[in-house]
Amino acid sequence: MTDLTRLTAADLAAKIKSKEVSAVEVAQAHLDRIEAVDPRVHAFLHVDREGALAAAARVDSGEVDGPLAGVPVAVKDVIATRGVPTTAASKILEGWRPPYSATIVERLQAAGTVMLGKTNMDEFAMGSSTEYSAYGPTNNPWDLGRIPGGSGGGSAAAIAAYEAPLAIGTDTGGSIRQPGAVTGTVGAKPTYGGTSRYGLIAFSSSLDTPGPCARTVEDAALLHAVIGGHDPRDSTSIPEPVPDVVGAARLGATGDLTGVRLGLVKEFAGDGSEPGVAAAFRESIEALVKLGAEVVEVSCPHFQYALPAYYLIAPSECSSNLARFDGVRYGLRVGDDGNRSLEEVMSLTRDAGFGPEVKRRIILGTYALSSGYYDAYYGQAQKVRTLITRDFQKAFEQVDVLVSPTTPFVAFPFGSRTSDPYQMYLADLFTIPTNLYGGPAISVPCGLAEGLPVGFQVMAPTMADDRMYRVAAALESAVGTLTPPAL
């Protein structure tokens, strides 16, 4: 009998539609897989067994239909799900059950998907390893002693470990793409404003972008098409239809890239990639050239300032956004003994509820926004953001997409980068420029280095998400998908 957990979302949707299998059987197979492997992987913070089986039964009865009817999906725990615990992997929201759902969750339901549960992450999506989750890290299915990437390590690991065929992530500086790269899965960050942020617990509002995680490029595109598009409840949502990402993925899968121009960023060369990552990247470029692509070197002189600009802009916005966790309206309250003042209770609550990385970023952001430092730090970072955007715009006059490794290193062992926060930040060296610009980018597996997955990143102009799917699918057709060792 076919192992239902090994099938793609596209295959599952077809088999459920033709009644070859029932949605309940598919949900049960994934719940069984979670029960068998998640004690070792720890991709999930909450498994909604009853909710999943009930949603699957509604598909089987014909009550619910849609393009992904009956296909299981896992959702990152930073996204509000009505009545289902949502913690952002923080102690400050332990046990919180939102009274409403995010727009993308409503769209997942309308498409007929079956939500399996909520996935682990770095607290409030701040980190590159899930080591900053208040509930313990997720282990990489390729090597349980290594990080699954972050912040969305739970979503990526759930996909890689065959616990779910699809997952939702959020990408502020690389939190969908870097976990995709180090777990050998596909992760796409849509154009900023192309997917709704309504119901997403805000970290850095000008950068946060929800997007799809999957094992194939086509599956990622199918999920992107379902969650994307204008939302009147998000004022930064772009009032245009989602580009034809599914059609582009299918076109790319034919393996013809004739006339497509790939830009290699000169300033990324020699920028600290591990030798194995650099080698897999070079081989991928050769594979794409064989499919007809042209390679052009482009210069983006301000990309070297992307990491510094990001670590001023994101913490600044975080220090403002996380002010809402005050121990009054939801979540934790500590030290309210009837004698302490509101300010004392707030301060005790926030110190007890937030982990070290969140506190570091709140303090850093408060510093960057304070009078006297504002112009030199936050103001200057916003100007650098303009220059990085211009670098992208100029590059896209010469090429169709930019390409790079997704992250400079393969999955690293736990504990190897937590003592020096800046070493952790380097994981996002290649992913951050896109977030500052607002364009789309995708990570697709491109091979192994020392037995661990390497990701290939394709960056496209804003609202040209279809282009990156085409190139990613072409690469996938040349190098194939990656299968982790049996758990």
Place this chain on the structure above:
Amino acid sequence: MAISREEVAHLARLSRLAVTEQELDQFAGQLDVILQSVARVGEVAADDIPPTSHSVPLTNVYRDDLPQPCLTQEEALSGAPDAFEGRFRVPRILDEEA
């Protein structure tokens, strides 16, 4: 040193974080390293460059002012650590004997 232990303590107070002495020691050193790295943004000559606050080319997004369903009082209070007679209950906000 870009930032002192005393400055970090001040920023923590502004941020309503009752950090411990141990946290202060740890954060001061780490924030100093981070600040020295991010200060590189100052190397870019950008006097005549406009700032970018977000990447979406939209300003003044309007919608019709129509009544829509919203959370009930019970739903809005459902996650509160302390509620009383349909309100969020907070610790005292005035000094004693005020």
